[in-house]
Amino acid sequence: MAPRVLVSDELSETAVQIFRDRGVEVDYMPKLGKDKEKLAEIIGQYDGLAIRSATKVTDKLLALAPNLKVIGRAGIGVDNVDIPAASRNGVIVMNTPFGNSITTAEHAIAMMFAVARQLPEASVSTHSGKWEKSRFMGVELYNKTLGVIGAGNIGGIVCDRALGLHMKVLAYDPFLSEERAKTMGVTKVELDDLLARADFITLHVPLTDKTRSILNAEALAKTKKGVRIINCARGGLVDEAALAEALKSGQVAGAAFDVFEVEPATESPLFGLPNVVVTPHLGASTTEAQENVALQVAEQMSDYLLTGAVQNALNMPSVTAEEAAVMGPWVKLAGHLGAFVGQMTDEPIKAINILYDGHVAEMNLAALNCAAIAGIMRATNPAVNMVSAPVIAKERGIQISTTQQEKSGAFDAYIKLTMVTETRERSIGGTVFSDGKPRFIQVKGINIDAEVGRHMLYTTNKDVPGIIGTLGGTLGKHGVNIANFTLGRAAAGEDAIAILYLDEPLPEAVKADLEATGLFQQVKPLEFEGV
Missing domain, CATH: 3.40.50.720 (NAD(P)-binding Rossmann-like Domain)
Incomplete structure (x- = not known):
């Protein structure tokens, strides 16, 4: 459909x-x-x-x-x-x-021109029949210093346009590297340095707890006297009341705002002040x-x-269409590994450790982590998916750790997932064969080669004669067909495991009969989705 x-x-x-x-x-x-x-x-x-x-x-x-x-x-x-x-x-x-980066950047440049030359007020004055040439004395942008707070996509375009106007550009952005700054032709500085040196300041950062009121009264007091401030990013980045006071005192010579703390903005401390240009959030408003x-x-x-390609998601790792095609079997494997350990425990989970070995370690691990965590969480909540799983894990205080390493074993690549509870650790490893099908290759440190099926049975026992016969005979007696049967042991006479791929869910009566034999330490039916 x-x-x-x-x-x-x-x-x-x-x-x-x-x-x-x-x-x-x-x-x-x-x-x-x-x-x-x-x-x-x-x-x-x-x-x-x-x-x-x-x-x-x-x-x-x-x-x-x-x-x-x-x-x-x-x-x-x-x-x-x-x-x-x-x-x-x-x-x-x-x-x-x-999609609107250029438009928003151009609006910021336009607002900078407008406040530098007092264009809106001059236009209103001239429309009213006045001719006040001496009233509207502006400043050039040429050779002035522009301070850009946030040099990402939109901020980077503003930097480029400002350099074209022969302005000197300072950039404050914790994520901007020195190498990238040199390539852009800007000078990377700390915020206080930018405030002290800039003739114009423009903001291009999202509104977060760290950036809220980044230009407050204290910051405005550190600015170069006569600075002009442009905000076409987000309302709340500048303390509007503090800016209004700075404008009245002359510390700030002008401001141009397209965004406000409360929108629609029907009132603001900035409204009605001279040399303050305001527009109704038009940054992205071009055809x-x-x-x-x-x-x-x-x-x-x-x-x-x-x-399944994920682009520009705010609550999920991005996965390109190419990545989705290559990673599909590995995403499925990560989910199956999570489902295995998730179904094996009824204790609160303290930590989830995921090891990526070989070429899988070079893939999009954030997405693979989400798949593994979702597999675990679905054991208790079938509605969980790759988006909601990390949120639920965080709410439960579960620690997630990831390790990458170069090829270290017989397989070109594999994933090993370890789940930690108060009383034990459970681990399982898996890989993807050339046929694109996931395989379980290690459980409890015991090497195996188990194809993953929709309905499975996992048992643990001591390595003694009769296990295969008991399993086959009991399932046969109840009419349950075995599609695949895998055995593994730590050493002769020691711990052993069996993983059976079944054609149908394991009836409760079969589980009860197997447990009644006294041969098995654990008899656990397992279900895997999307096989």
């Missing part, structure tokens, strides 16, 4: 057609996002939801969407999506951070940008629903 997507906000017809051309059923209802009751009524029918800013995706709405797998936001901001709730419900949240983000979100959602 083809996946089904609901578009509940305005999206271009070209973007809607992308869904159709890719084989995704799509219902285009651009006004539905504003009708909460109707949206809640039908959301349960869809695998995907494509939105802009009008649709509000709340915890309550997600609770009514058991089939929902992905939410795509055409644009950068996802303030209208409850991401933690989406993660708990196993729903991927994607945005389109690059080109709106079309770009719409096309991008349609492509991303289609890729995920049809191939």
